[in-house]
């Protein structure tokens with residue numbers, strides 16, 4: 001290990017910055033955030049540092065630098081292009097044993113500044129010991145994405161009860177066990193989803209009942225898994241999947257996504273195929289309630305978005321009635337994911353000012369849709385679950401005044417590696433399905449916006465959109 005990582009308390013301490021450019025400003029901002037008293041030595045100041053000077057947030061001294069500037073200084077940051085000044089400051093700092101860092105020249109100084117993820121009071125510092133700032137930045141941005149913004153407030157909450165728990169549980173091992181259990185419990189998710197007071201109340205209750213055998217209530221998270229490509233998951237969806245005790249999932253959830261689950265997570269398949277209900281909806285509802293009552297963190301994972309033809313509404317009604325805590329996480333719906341990956345903009349200034357999402361699957365097998373409202377100028381119509389009724393769909397649209405030549409596309413297994421896009425006219429749709437033996441899941445898009453897809457195919461660009 002080349003360096004010892006430390007977190008330094010510099011509140012009210014004098015810190016010196018040599019240099020007035022943008023890179024110096026970035027460091028000054030950090031120093032000020034940590035409560036330092038900053039003096040800048042430079043001849044020219046960039047706009048941001050000038051502003052800080054005008055607002056009396058820093059003191060400024062024109063060059064030249066003299067050794068007396070170092071008196072009482074806690075740390076020095078050198079960010080100047082003047083080589084002789086740089087070397088002079090470093091020499092003096094080393095003599096006086098004041099920690100010094102030189103931006104872009106890590107070997108010259110005695111410490112380096114890490115890249116940080118700031119969720120104060122939670123702080124993460126990343127360093128490659130000066131070897132690769134780029135790698136440091138990449139790692140930092142991954143960490144940024146992994147840690148919800150509210151982790152800072154979460155650590156404050158936990159900090160508030162730390163002493164309390166220490167008094168009750170004097171054994172370190174027991175305390176660690178207690179906090180581990182809390183961190184994998186629904187209390188944390190409750191907090192992160194914004195119900196901070198409720199989370200605090202439950203945490204207090206947990207502390208009050210330490211040693212007494214009580215069961216905490218679980219939580220059900222209805223999570224949209226998107227149409228296929230795992231990269232389309234939201235950050236929240238990913239975090240919940242990684243943390244779940246049990247995942248109850250549908251047929252449309254892309255298998256790769258389940259690989260994000262914990263090794264010991266229980267995976268329950270409740271996939272439905274239309275007209276062949278694998279698990280009836282009321283049994284799914286009951287299952288969710290039972291699991292939550294056992295104290296489990298349950299993720300109810302659904303293809304696309306839970307609230308778009310996803311029966312999410314029905315499931316939360318049941319959870320609400322049963323007094324189970326829940327949250328809903330939106331996902332990229334098939335209309336959005338498939339159309340984008342197929343190069344079909346759902347709206348377009350020249351072709352479509354509105355877009356309707358319609359189910360092509362109807363309860364009694366017939367299609368009782370408001371056809372007139374679907375046959376409108378400048379409109380894109382997206383049919384979900386329309387494949388088995390494709391003939392009725394095509395006939396009715398034409399019967400209600402749509403031109404048989406209106407463009408249409410079918411996107412099969414959209415956003416996955418096996419995505420296929422077929423395009424033609426509304427009249428040709430039944431034929432396209434039959435000839436190509438298209439199987440679900442498939443989305444049907446009707447409207448002039450399909451033109452762009454055809455243009456992309458002609459120009460050989462279509463593979464740029466899917467992967």
Ligand code: SAH
Pocket residue numbers: 227228252302303304305306307308309310332333334335338383384385386411412413414415416440441442443444
């Ligand atoms: N809640 C989901 C929709 C569920 S209904 C969502 O928001 O996307 C199921 C229908 O969605 C399928 O019959 C099909 O029409 C469409 N669908 C879902 N995923 C799809 C995919 N990857 N490719 C094409 N169509 C898809």
